[in-house]
Amino acid sequence: MESSMSMSAAASVVVRTCVPAAVMLPLSPSFTRPALRTTGRGFRCRCSSATKDSAVVYSRLLDDALFRSAEVIQWESGKSMNAIATAQGIQIRRRCRPRYPSEGTGAERAVPRNILEQIIWDKEVEVAQRKARTPLCEVKASAALAPPPRDFVGALRAACRRNAVPALVAEVKKASPSKGLLRDHFDPVEIARTYEKNGAACLSILTDEKHFQGSFENLEAVRSSGINCPLLCKEFVIDAWQIYYARSKGADAVLLIAAVLPDIDITYFLRVCKSLGMAALVEVHDERELDRVLKIDGVELIGINNRSLGTFEVDTANTNMLLEKRGDIINEKRIQVVSESGLFTPDDVAYVQKAGVFAVLVGESLLTQEDPGRAIAGLFGKELLP
Ligand SMILES: O=P(O)(O)OC[C@@H](O)[C@@H](O)c1c[nH]c2ccccc12
Structure with a gap:
């Protein structure tokens, strides 16, 4: 999920996502679903002061929410991203769609099915950490x-x-x-x-x-x-x-x-x-x-x-x-x-x-x-x- 944003109108921030996905953001009232609307490939969030700083903060909150969310839902179809992937024959389960499988306890605690799944679970953690250190707008600027x-x-x-x-x-x-x-x-x-x-x-x-x-x-x-x-x-x-x-x-x-x-x-x-x-x-x-x-x-x-x-x-x-x-x-x-x-x-x-x-x-x-x-x-x- 790409989560930095380009500024448009003064009072709104466009958060581009890698999929036309909406997330049930469990964070604060201003970030719950009613505040989000799809805008093509991304979704728009109304936010009181669309300064660069608040955009960066928002991008971090969004990443955090994704990281912790139980499910990521594609806005248009209402299907979970995991269901979409499974229907395409993809066997690699992603951590935040749904919850990281290794977070369960006892018999619920999932182990990776193969090395590729292990690599992807490790990669999700690594990317989240890297993004927290260097938000997308900074990486885009250096690119x-x-x-x-x-x-x-x-x-x-x-x-x-x-x-x-x-x-x-x-x-x-x-x-x-x-x-x-x-x-x-x-x-x-x-x-x-x-x-x-x-x-x-x-x-x-x-x-x-x-x-x-x-x-x-x-x-x-x-x-x-x-x-x-x-x-x-x-x-x-x-x-x-x-x-x-x-x-x-x-x-x-x-x-x-x-x-x-x-x-x-x-x-x-x-x-x-x-x-x-x-x-x-x-x-x-x-x-x-x-x-x-x-x-x-x-x-x-x-x-x-x-x-x-x-x-x-x-x-x-x-x-x-x-x-x-x-x-x-x-x-x-x-x-x-x-x-x-x-x-x-x-x-x-x-x-x-x-x-x-x-x-x-x-x-x-x-x-x-x-x-x-x-x-x-x-x-x-x-x-x-x-
Ligand atoms: O070392 P080999 O057998 O010549 O293979 C190279 C390359 O194809 C392989 O490293 C590779 C193909 N796809 C990948 C995806 C990730 C990591 C590595 C790979």
């Missing part, structure tokens, strides 16, 4: 001051043409929940530099700290090191705040995971990306997610993850299978596909190339070698032109 975004999709297209193999998005990742620590000596800028020198078209920088030992400092350090490759912020985005934050740290693209986000969130986050000039890589793992994403307007890049984020199982045949089934619609819509995860050999790359992808996203097989950049030639069976 506006960041150097302009680079063309992520254009760089992939050019590299694919130049080398006649899928373009490489090379990942800067220290550790993962499935593989543990990937390398002892981890210098993100050094790794990024050798990737660029050896023909990577774009870089993917893990920013999740808790489960991947990444950071936004790494993203910022790579961006300000003089490296030219466009950068994907590899994050678990659940709130538009994170997209503005990624932009403020120099990201040119973000990942949106269909297993986590209902259509309405993906649609809104795509709009936020577009408004910032960023690309979005929309990640799917199965047919149901792919079908959902193919119905959403504005998707340009789809990532087919060969790894299930729930079970960690990897199968490169997943890319092939999904493209056999939906390749026609994908081509018709001129969407480009990136095959993600579990690629180790020139045969693997040739296999997904034949399936129809124009780019690959690779981490582990490069990062576990002494010089991850030099390992690129081994992965493709030839040197890539930078």
Whole structure:
């Protein structure tokens, strides 16, 4: 939920939400439902003095209310956001819709169903804390001051043409929940530099700290090191705040995971990306997610993850299978596909190339070698032109 606001009339504050949602705010009479009206994608709250300060205070109160609320209801349909997500096959439960499952006691106390759900519950806490420290209006202001975004999709297209193999998005990742620590000596800028020198078209920088030992400092350090490759912020985005934050740290693209986000969130986050000039890589793992994403307007890049984020199982045949089934619609819509995860050999790359992808996203097989950049030639069976 994005919760900062733009000022309109002197006596009102527009709070934009990531969904046309209204919250039953249990705070004070002035913030209860009668004070809220929908205004398109957001809702409007009447508030006595719409100064910047009160807007910031209100944004904090709203975040707090969301954090504690038992349910978030979409204003128009009257359905809970959890019900909407479940109807779309999303199995990841969100904490504030309804109440954080681990808040119960005894038998009621829920445990995460899988690692992805654990990551998302941790992310909700992290984002709430970050937002409390830096409200959206501040993050937006620093995003506006960041150097302009680079063309992520254009760089992939050019590299694919130049080398006649899928373009490489090379990942800067220290550790993962499935593989543990990937390398002892981890210098993100050094790794990024050798990737660029050896023909990577774009870089993917893990920013999740808790489960991947990444950071936004790494993203910022790579961006300000003089490296030219466009950068994907590899994050678990659940709130538009994170997209503005990624932009403020120099990201040119973000990942949106269909297993986590209902259509309405993906649609809104795509709009936020577009408004910032960023690309979005929309990640799917199965047919149901792919079908959902193919119905959403504005998707340009789809990532087919060969790894299930729930079970960690990897199968490169997943890319092939999904493209056999939906390749026609994908081509018709001129969407480009990136095959993600579990690629180790020139045969693997040739296999997904034949399936129809124009780019690959690779981490582990490069990062576990002494010089991850030099390992690129081994992965493709030839040197890539930078
Ligand atoms: O290290 P691998 O198997 O080459 O995979 C890279 C990338 O696809 C993987 O890190 C990834 C794909 N989707 C994600 C979502 C979040 C975190 C990580 C990922």
